[in-house]
Amino acid sequence: MELSGSTLVHYPSSQPQEENEGLVFDSTNLLQMQGDMPKEFLWPSGDLVNTTQEELKEPLVDLGIMRNGDEGAIANAAELVRNACLKHGFFQVVNHGVDPNLIDAAYQQLDSIFKLPIARKLSAKRKPGGVSGYSGAHADRYSSKLPWKETFSFLYAHQSISNSQIVDYFVSVLGEDLHYTGLVYQKYCEAMKELSLVIMELLAISLGVDREHYRRFFQDGDSIMRCNYYPPCNSANLTLGTGPHTDPTSLTILHQDQVGGLEVFVDNKWLAVRPRSEALVINIGDTFMALSNGRYKSCLHRALVNTYKERRSLVYFVCPREDKVVRPPENLLCTNNEERKYPDFTWSNLFEFTQKHYRADVTTLQSFFQWQCQCSSNFI
Numbered sequence: 001m002e003l004s005g006s007t008l009v010h011y012p013s014s015q016p017q018e019e020n021e022g023l024v025f026d027s028t029n030l031l032q033m034q035g036d037m038p039k040e041f042l043w044p045s046g047d048l049v050n051t052t053q054e055e056l057k058e059p060l061v062d063l064g065i066m067r068n069g070d071e072g073a074i075a076n077a078a079e080l081v082r083n084a085c086l087k088h089g090f091f092q093v094v095n096h097g098v099d100p101n102l103i104d105a106a107y108q109q110l111d112s113i114f115k116l117p118i119a120r121k122l123s124a125k126r127k128p129g130g131v132s133g134y135s136g137a138h139a140d141r142y143s144s145k146l147p148w149k150e151t152f153s154f155l156y157a158h159q160s161i162s163n164s165q166i167v168d169y170f171v172s173v174l175g176e177d178l179h180y181t182g183l184v185y186q187k188y189c190e191a192m193k194e195l196s197l198v199i200m201e202l203l204a205i206s207l208g209v210d211r212e213h214y215r216r217f218f219q220d221g222d223s224i225m226r227c228n229y230y231p232p233c234n235s236a237n238l239t240l241g242t243g244p245h246t247d248p249t250s251l252t253i254l255h256q257d258q259v260g261g262l263e264v265f266v267d268n269k270w271l272a273v274r275p276r277s278e279a280l281v282i283n284i285g286d287t288f289m290a291l292s293n294g295r296y297k298s299c300l301h302r303a304l305v306n307t308y309k310e311r312r313s314l315v316y317f318v319c320p321r322e323d324k325v326v327r328p329p330e331n332l333l334c335t336n337n338e339e340r341k342y343p344d345f346t347w348s349n350l351f352e353f354t355q356k357h358y359r360a361d362v363t364t365l366q367s368f369f370q371w372q373c374q375c376s377s378n379f380i
Contacts (some may be wrong), residue, residue: 024122036235054271055271059080060094061094063198094278106184131155156224158219159220231305248350258275259311263303265300284298285298285317292332
């Protein structure tokens, strides 16, 4: 998840820069107008290292067991999840209970967003420091290593008093003719919320803590939904759809189409994630890594672009309520007499850091704690 930001002199390798106000990502015309890939989209060779063509052997977890209450099967699934999260923080789930027709509808409506005229998309442009709205390659915030993609993001409050919060947002920024699109994503986010709580329960079991602990923690969360569109690129070997990073959020629930391109970094190499239409991809983020006291790894991943085919994905980033204090459960620490690996923090502070001060990468959490420490010392 690449989030917005402003210059932070302490972290020059990742600092956001707002110098591309004039660059508009219109993939239809961008490469036709210039023979070479625009320099803003070029990525360093270290980030472009080729995949081995190997596939990740991540577990495929059947969530049907959580509904039928087979404790033996649940324990086996929890062990699969535990092993994956200790190693790389990545697994997939099937029999997840999300209606495949709803997933199909979400993809259809994704097209209704990204096929809009560029001027209309820009009218819904994400505001500086915000998370909701349209972004074309993050070109309004960064001056280099731009991702070859368009995104449309919006917030979803788990316990909003409104049952039309997303519908209202779509109508307000894109117009009444996107009312149905908002309705589809309202239903999709409701399904993702329920699924996320089931996965949180399974994660708690896998860590040996109260199985309701993480479910309660995220019950009243404020999550983020993102639609991704990766246009074809005739210089796909020079750029990336999403650069190497870990997600600063807690848990990512993703459905990718059948084009492929998602890769995870494991054992010093990039491994492809096979698209499975019936499955949802799950990966651990920085915040849950802190909630597990560093036991579970925040998954390092990236997305490639395709020379000939467009790629699309639906991403739901699970987040706690902004003022929740992020700390691991006491019995997790007591079980093995563990020391705390991270200081307490609130999701709102980490969120602010990634929105205003730092471009998410592989060291976001460590950089955040340095920043937080520096901010505290400035007030002494």
